[in-house]
Amino acid sequence: MSSSVLKKENENAVSRNDDAVEEFSTPRSSQNPKFPKIREAQSDIGELRRLLVKPGEVSVVLPEAVRKSSEKDGDLAEATLPIVEDNIRQSAARDPKILAQALYPVIGPAIRKAISQALGAMVQSLNQTLEHSISPKGISWRIEALRTGKSFGEIVMMKTLLYRVEQVFLIHKKTGLLLEHVTADESEKQDADMVSAMLTAIQDFAQDSFNASEDATLDSLKIEELSVWIEHSPDALVAGVIRGTPPLSLRETFSQAAEEIQFYQEADLKNFDGNADVFERSRPVLERCLQFQAGEQKETSGVFKPMNIVAAGLLGLLFIFGFFYVRDYYRWSGFVERLESEKGILVTETDRGFFTHSISGLRDPLAVDPVGLTEEYGYDSEDVEQNWKTYYDANSEFIVKRAELLLKPPRGVKLSFANGVLSAEGNAPVGWLSDAAKIAAALIGVNEFRAKDGVADGLKNKIESTVVMFNCNTDDFAKDQTTKIETLVKDLESFAALGNGANISVHGHTTKIGSEEENNSLSDSRAEKVKSEILGRSSKLRDMNNTGTVSFKTVRIEADKETEECAATLTLNADSE
Amino acid sequence: MIQKKVCMIGATGVGKTSLVRQFVESIFSEKYQATIGVKVDKKVVRVGNRDVTMMLWDIQGEDDEFEIRPSFLRGASGYMLVVDMTRSETLETAKRIQLMIEDQIGVVPFQIIFNKHDLKDEFEIDDSWMVEFAGEKVLRTSAKTGEGVEDAFLGIAAKML
Numbered sequence: 001m002s003s004s005v006l007k008k009e010n011e012n013a014v015s016r017n018d019d020a021v022e023e024f025s026t027p028r029s030s031q032n033p034k035f036p037k038i039r040e041a042q043s044d045i046g047e048l049r050r051l052l053v054k055p056g057e058v059s060v061v062l063p064e065a066v067r068k069s070s071e072k073d074g075d076l077a078e079a080t081l082p083i084v085e086d087n088i089r090q091s092a093a094r095d096p097k098i099l100a101q102a103l104y105p106v107i108g109p110a111i112r113k114a115i116s117q118a119l120g121a122m123v124q125s126l127n128q129t130l131e132h133s134i135s136p137k138g139i140s141w142r143i144e145a146l147r148t149g150k151s152f153g154e155i156v157m158m159k160t161l162l163y164r165v166e167q168v169f170l171i172h173k174k175t176g177l178l179l180e181h182v183t184a185d186e187s188e189k190q191d192a193d194m195v196s197a198m199l200t201a202i203q204d205f206a207q208d209s210f211n212a213s214e215d216a217t218l219d220s221l222k223i224e225e226l227s228v229w230i231e232h233s234p235d236a237l238v239a240g241v242i243r244g245t246p247p248l249s250l251r252e253t254f255s256q257a258a259e260e261i262q263f264y265q266e267a268d269l270k271n272f273d274g275n276a277d278v279f280e281r282s283r284p285v286l287e288r289c290l291q292f293q294a295g296e297q298k299e300t301s302g303v304f305k306p307m308n309i310v311a312a313g314l315l316g317l318l319f320i321f322g323f324f325y326v327r328d329y330y331r332w333s334g335f336v337e338r339l340e341s342e343k344g345i346l347v348t349e350t351d352r353g354f355f356t357h358s359i360s361g362l363r364d365p366l367a368v369d370p371v372g373l374t375e376e377y378g379y380d381s382e383d384v385e386q387n388w389k390t391y392y393d394a395n396s397e398f399i400v401k402r403a404e405l406l407l408k409p410p411r412g413v414k415l416s417f418a419n420g421v422l423s424a425e426g427n428a429p430v431g432w433l434s435d436a437a438k439i440a441a442a443l444i445g446v447n448e449f450r451a452k453d454g455v456a457d458g459l460k461n462k463i464e465s466t467v468v469m470f471n472c473n474t475d476d477f478a479k480d481q482t483t484k485i486e487t488l489v490k491d492l493e494s495f496a497a498l499g500n501g502a503n504i505s506v507h508g509h510t511t512k513i514g515s516e517e518e519n520n521s522l523s524d525s526r527a528e529k530v531k532s533e534i535l536g537r538s539s540k541l542r543d544m545n546n547t548g549t550v551s552f553k554t555v556r557i558e559a560d561k562e563t564e565e566c567a568a569t570l571t572l573n574a575d576s577e
Numbered sequence: 578m579i580q581k582k583v584c585m586i587g588a589t590g591v592g593k594t595s596l597v598r599q600f601v602e603s604i605f606s607e608k609y610q611a612t613i614g615v616k617v618d619k620k621v622v623r624v625g626n627r628d629v630t631m632m633l634w635d636i637q638g639e640d641d642e643f644e645i646r647p648s649f650l651r652g653a654s655g656y657m658l659v660v661d662m663t664r665s666e667t668l669e670t671a672k673r674i675q676l677m678i679e680d681q682i683g684v685v686p687f688q689i690i691f692n693k694h695d696l697k698d699e700f701e702i703d704d705s706w707m708v709e710f711a712g713e714k715v716l717r718t719s720a721k722t723g724e725g726v727e728d729a730f731l732g733i734a735a736k737m738l
Contacts, residue, residue, distance in 0.1 A: 172652070174651055174652035175580075175582045175651075175652030175653070175654070176582060176632070176634075176652060177580045177581075177582060177632060177652070178580070191619065193580070193619050193630060193632060194617060194618075194619055197582075197617040197619075197632050197634070198617050201614070201615045201617055201634065201649065204615075204646065204648040204649055204651070205614045205615065205646075205649075207648060208646040208648055273579075274579040274580045274581050274629075274654065274737075275578075275579050275580075276578075276580060
């Protein structure tokens with residue numbers, strides 16, 4: 001008999017029974033047992049009793065009755081609530097694992113959702129905590145947050161999440177035996193059986209050592225930058241070996257994998273006898289856990305990333321700065337070297353600053369002008385602060401220049417300097433020579449002034465053309481000879497001051513009148529008189545005579561037609577005897 | 578390939594670690610190093626025409642201060658109960674441990690091993706005691722010489738299949 005037919009019959013039966021009970025329950029019927037309807041009702045009651053006492057029949061009727069009751073009102077739910085609660089309580093008390101396993105597919109996602117919300121709150125909190133971070137990295141992340149419109153916390157999380165899941169183990173929880181193993185890189189494959197067993201052993205050891213309950217599980221291990229995350233299902237563990245810092249969402253991936261394998265292979269897990277071949281089915285699930293995140297590199301691509309542009313800009317600035325720095329270095333070095341090589345300039349201090357430079361030292365007024373040189377080396381005059389103190393260079397070039405400025409030598413006269421002696425060469429007026437000799441003595445570095453051959457010729461001629469007149473037959477000076485003698489003395493002083501040395505010959509002249517003897521005597525006497533007069537009038541010449549720089553000699557001139565006169569004359573010879 | 582978890586059980590110092598080392602690496606060292614907690618080793622053996630991966634859980638030996646942790650025994654397909662022939666008290670310990678194991682994980686295949694058979698002058702256990710505990714087929718081993726070691730492990734492997 002089909003179930004639908006049976007259902008129909010039962011519905012009819014229940015309907016009939018309802019009517020019978022209604023009629024049977026009336027007082028009239030009960031008072032008239034012989035009435036035919038009563039017999040009919042009694043028959044129905046019998047039928048009803050038959051249905052109730054047979055469990056099989058009740059099981060057919062009960063679902064429909066429950067459904068009708070639920071549709072009608074909530075009495076049935078209310079009535080059965082204490083029983084259901086009691087059943088659950090008893091089940092949990094007897095073996096909590098049964099209930100836990102039954103609820104696992106429901107509780108797992110619910111817990112994950114709750115954790116996800118908690119993590120969201122944590123990110124929020126992290127956001128606030130990092131709000132005040134002022135590290136350079138923090139600032140750059142903050143800029144990125146502004147640029148991308150993401151929250152600062154999100155950026156921080158993203159930047160710190162660089163990881164790779166290298167291996168995933170599926171481990172049988174009870175035995176610790178490896179069921180399946182996937183790796184991101186085949187070359188890194190280790191002895192997965194051993195790893196699997198040791199992970200289980202570590203968990204057992206930890207549980208025993210700290211008296212933790214059986215439900216307390218080892219969730220993660222950390223060895224330097226390697227982490228092992230373990231997710232538990234009732235009969236299996238999914239353990240991932242992760243290099244780097246994984247996001248918490250990865251745990252959800254592991255958890256889902258554990259749940260999925262538990263769900264689809266629960267029977268295999270429970271009946272596991274050491275043969276893990278059936279768990280090859282779970283490989284795709286485990287491979288989903290082989291995730292990685294390359295962090296910043298993954299997020300952006302191309303060369304025009306803001307950081308690259310900033311870096312390129314900085315590099316460019318650095319290059320430009322470097323160019324100008326090097327160029328300035330060579331310019332400044334060249335400028336300083338040039339000044340150091342210039343005569344009449346002594347550099348004592350230099351300073352090459354970022355914007356302005358300075359240089360100090362000593363400078364001869366006749367040296368090259370350093371301010372003019374700055375422009376030659378590409379500097380504006382205000383770029384270089386110059387502090388020069390005056391000094392007089394004892395270099396021959398500068399001594400000659402200075403002498404030329406002061407002595408103003410006439411055309412044809414050339415000055416030169418060597419070993420402390422300033423020399424003049426060429427034809428010079430007598431007056432200039434005598435002035436030059438005096439001024440030159442005051443020049444720095446000049447010990448002596450000399451006029452070379454030819455320079456004193458004019459003076460010599462003047463002296464040698466001087467004729468001192470005497471009264472005839474006497475050695476008395478003729479009238480008005482004093483001025484002439486004074487001039488002669490000055491000229492002789494000038495001549496001697498030129499430093500050439502002088503041998504002065506004083507010639508005594510006579511007429512032919514008289515005896516030769518008398519004339520010779522007169523000649524000697526006149527020459528001696530002039531010599532005495534000269535030395536008597538000039539202390540300089542006396543000193544020079546004493547030191548031998550100047551020598552006097554008297555010369556007797558015998559009278560002849562050409563020199564016949566009452567006079568004395570002088571001749572000069574510059575060469576020392 | 579079939580995998581089986583096998584626990585090495587016994588009193589402390591009976592030679593469990595040495596037996597495993599001899600079996601897995603064919604090495605013996607006189608130096609005694611106590612096992613703390615558990616150490617896991619692996620050896621693939623061939624039983625009949627099947628390869629079996631034996632995961633050998635070498636569990637810290639039991640003494641006055643340490644009792645074997647039942648959690649290490651969970652899921653074991655078999656166990657080796659090791660007795661030191663030169664120390665009679667290790668036989669008593671083995672008997673006590675066996676009762677505990679059967680209580681914890683039920684009856685599973687096991688192999689009783691009387692180790693240190695090379696130290697003949699120091700025996701403290703009579704043959705009759707051994708027979709009484711292990712039955713007629715007494716398995717004597719020496720982790721030092723390697724005597725009986727292979728047979729013992731292959732024996733338990735065969736029993737587990």
